[in-house]
Amino acid sequence: MPGYFAKTEQHRRLVLKALLWITMIGGLFFSVVNLMHDNWLLAGLEIGYAGVSLYLLTIIDKTSNLQLLTAIYLLPFFSIMIVALAQTTTSFAVFAWIQTIPIICYLLLGLRLGMYGSILFVGIGLFVFSRRFSSDEILQNVEIIANLGLASLAVMIFAHIYERSRILNEKRLTEQATTDALTGLPNRLKLAEVFERERAHALRNGTPLSLVFIDIDHFKQINDRFGHEVGDRALAHFAKVLAQRLRINDLFCRLGGEEFAVLLSGSKTAQARDIAESLRERLAAKPLVVDDSTLHMTLSAGVACFGVDGQSLDELMQAADRRTYAAKRAGRNRVITQENMAPALD
Numbered sequence: 001m002p003g004y005f006a007k008t009e010q011h012r013r014l015v016l017k018a019l020l021w022i023t024m025i026g027g028l029f030f031s032v033v034n035l036m037h038d039n040w041l042l043a044g045l046e047i048g049y050a051g052v053s054l055y056l057l058t059i060i061d062k063t064s065n066l067q068l069l070t071a072i073y074l075l076p077f078f079s080i081m082i083v084a085l086a087q088t089t090t091s092f093a094v095f096a097w098i099q100t101i102p103i104i105c106y107l108l109l110g111l112r113l114g115m116y117g118s119i120l121f122v123g124i125g126l127f128v129f130s131r132r133f134s135s136d137e138i139l140q141n142v143e144i145i146a147n148l149g150l151a152s153l154a155v156m157i158f159a160h161i162y163e164r165s166r167i168l169n170e171k172r173l174t175e176q177a178t179t180d181a182l183t184g185l186p187n188r189l190k191l192a193e194v195f196e197r198e199r200a201h202a203l204r205n206g207t208p209l210s211l212v213f214i215d216i217d218h219f220k221q222i223n224d225r226f227g228h229e230v231g232d233r234a235l236a237h238f239a240k241v242l243a244q245r246l247r248i249n250d251l252f253c254r255l256g257g258e259e260f261a262v263l264l265s266g267s268k269t270a271q272a273r274d275i276a277e278s279l280r281e282r283l284a285a286k287p288l289v290v291d292d293s294t295l296h297m298t299l300s301a302g303v304a305c306f307g308v309d310g311q312s313l314d315e316l317m318q319a320a321d322r323r324t325y326a327a328k329r330a331g332r333n334r335v336i337t338q339e340n341m342a343p344a345l346d
């Protein structure tokens, strides 16, 4: 699943595409207008830029460095706006384009760069405008600049607020989509996302990576005896007790039902087995107290190791699941690795 940054990039790619179309059409249209005014410099720049926009439209879906492409594109784009504003033959309505700068900057560059880009280019735009349209009447000058300056500031503030809430909402939705609501643990989607990152890290640095598959024993009996609500509490208790034992770098997630997994970066099979054993012991030592009853839980776990059992998450899950099943068949409440599993079963 694409992470938060991938979603933001997808959003920015769409915005840039829309802008490329607008500048291509706008560039062609205004180059004709400027040719009619004999403004060859601006007409040439606009035709050239329409061509650049067309070229970028053909490569935008393939580029891996969208930020660089955006920067390469925006710098001359804003500069042409300023040049257009400075020309005596152009209408002062060109300033309307300057007011789009904050929106373009925030949507394409994010909060920080968006703010710097907006202040810089709108500031230059206002300065050029005030030079070109200064009249003898000071009050009129102040009025015009104040109007344009405040309108630009308002656009910038709204663009800032919009981008900020977009980022927060995107983060919140990504978090919701990758979190299990009952236990608050990461879910299977998050495991797939983190596994890809850890796998790349393991391959790059030659470090070990292990996966522990965990299944609560006889969980159905808890539901049957105490009801579904207590079953839910037992799942939350289980998650809390095990999470307390794990390190911040270990990814402990709920796969669904009473199945969980721990991705242990930097751990070989033997270390993963020790960790799984300590989780098993910890769970046995921390029963859940429900009214007058003490609810003891046990777990069965299977360990798989990256490289030994395969290279993909599916392969590791299958191997770890197979060993968990073997642990169940061997009497439950135990951890099985490749070493302590009967060869016929693995």
Ligand SMILES: Nc1nc2c(ncn2[C@@H]2O[C@H](COP(=O)(O)OP(=O)(O)OP(=O)(O)O)[C@@H](O)[C@H]2O)c(=O)[nH]1
Pocket: 182, 215, 216, 217, 218, 219, 220, 221, 223, 227, 228, 229, 230, 231, 232, 235, 256, 257, 258, 328, 332
């Ligand atoms: N309360 C509650 N129960 C759940 C949830 N998800 C799955 N279950 C229950 O978990 C039980 C799993 O039962 P089984 O797959 O037979 O496994 P088990 O009883 O743990 O037996 P073994 O795995 O063989 O030890 C089922 O009764 C499901 O209804 C949940 O979110 N909340």
